[in-house]
Every structure is written in structure tokens, then in C-alpha cells.
Amino acid sequence: MQGKLSDLQQWSDLWQLKISYKKCCVLHIGNQRTKPHANLVLGDNVLTQVDNARDLGVTVDGHLKFDMHINQIITRENLIHKCFASKDSPTLVHAFTEYIRPLLEYASCVWSPYTVGLVNKVESVQRKFTKRFVCCYGLTYSQRLTKLRIESLELRRLY
Numbered sequence: 081m082q083g084k085l086s087d088l089q090q091w092s093d094l095w096q097l098k099i100s101y102k103k104c105c106v107l108h109i110g111n112q113r114t115k116p117h118a119n120l121v122l123g124d125n126v127l128t129q130v131d132n133a134r135d136l137g138v139t140v141d142g143h144l145k146f147d148m149h150i151n152q153i154i155t156r157e158n159l160i161h162k163c164f165a166s167k168d169s170p171t172l173v174h175a176f177t178e179y180i181r182p183l184l185e186y187a188s189c190v191w192s193p194y195t196v197g198l199v200n201k202v203e204s205v206q207r208k209f210t211k212r213f214v215c216c217y218g219l220t221y222s223q224r225l226t227k228l229r230i231e232s233l234e235l236r237r238l239y
Contacts, residue, residue: 081120082118082120082121085120085121085122085127088122089122089123099122099123101122101123101125101127104122104125104127105127105128105129105130105133106120106127106128106129106130107129107130107131107132107133107140107141107142108129108142109142109143109144110142110143132148136187137186137187138187138190138191139152140191146190146191146193147198149191150191150193150198150201150202151201153183153184153186153202154201154202154204154205156183157180157183157184157205164176167214169213169215169228172209172212172213173228173229173230176206176209176230177230180205180209181206181233181236184202184205184206184233185233185236185237188237192237199234202233202234203232203233203234205233206230206232206233207221210224210225210228210230211224213228215227216228
């Protein structure tokens with residue numbers, strides 16, 4: 081691995097492209113007990129070893145699990161959700177589908193939850209959203225989705 085990092089450094093020097101060393105780290109994937117203890121160096125900088133890393137907005141850990149990423153997007157969406165003060169159903173549904181749902185679905189082909197608990201956790205954002213409507217009081221989640229003419233997030237991920 082160190083040899084490949086040296087090759088990368090030589091290539092960047094040749095093409096006069098600076099590497100942002102502060103954004104570089106080492107994430108060991110697999111069994112943590114077999115983690116090598118040797119430090120990897122890129123240029124004159126020792127790369128920090130991390131337990132999880134964020135790349136293109138998706139957080140992954142050393143076991144290739146995305147639990148942390150899912151928790152982050154749910155927290156962020158719950159904060160954004162509170163910003164809508166309107167009570168008009170069509171306006172709120174449009175705002176949700178335009179602003180919140182894309183954030184919930186970004187890169188979902190990579191991090192798509194596969195356990196029931198994580199699926200329910202992601203779906204809880206839309207479940208809470210649909211409970212806000214007066215026209216949906218007393219309805220089940222699937223009935224609320226039908227009434228508002230939106231699909232479940234799980235079904236959209238499967239598409």
C-alpha cells in the first residue's frame with residue numbers, strides 16, 4: 081500500500097497537482113483485529129487512521145455498514161422538517177418531495193438499509209411528516225401515503 085501511495089505522490093508531483101492531505105485518511109475495512117499498525121505516509125504527511133470516513137456525502141465504517149450515515153441523514157431531515165410552518169397540504173407535500181426526500185434518497189443505491197430496524201428508521205421521517213395533516217388523522221401510514229399520493233421511501237429505493 082505504501083508503494084502505491086508513493087506512486088500517487090510522484091504522479092501528483094509530475095502533473096503539478098496538489099493533494100489535500102487534510103482530507104486524506106486510512107480506513108481499514110474488515111476484521112479490526114488484523115488492522116496493520118504501520119503508519120502510511122503520503123508525501124511528508126502521515127495519514128491518520130479513522131474508524132469511519134465520509135466520501136461524497138456518505139459515511140461508512142470499517143465493516144461497510146452505513147448506520148452512522150443513516151442516523152446523520154435522519155437527524156438532519158428532522159431539523160429541516162421543522163422549518164415548514166405552512167398547513168396547506170399540497171404545498172407541504174411539494175416542499176417535502178422537492179427538499180427533504182432528495183436528501184433522504186441521495187446515494188441510496190450505496191447505503192440502502194437492509195435490516196428492518198434501519199428501514200423503519202429511514203421511513204420514520206416520512207411517517208412523521210404525513211401525520212401532520214388534518215386530513216390524515218386516524219389513518220394508517222399506507223392510507224396516508226395513498227391520500228397524499230406519495231410512495232414509501234422503501235418502495236422508491238427498490239425502484
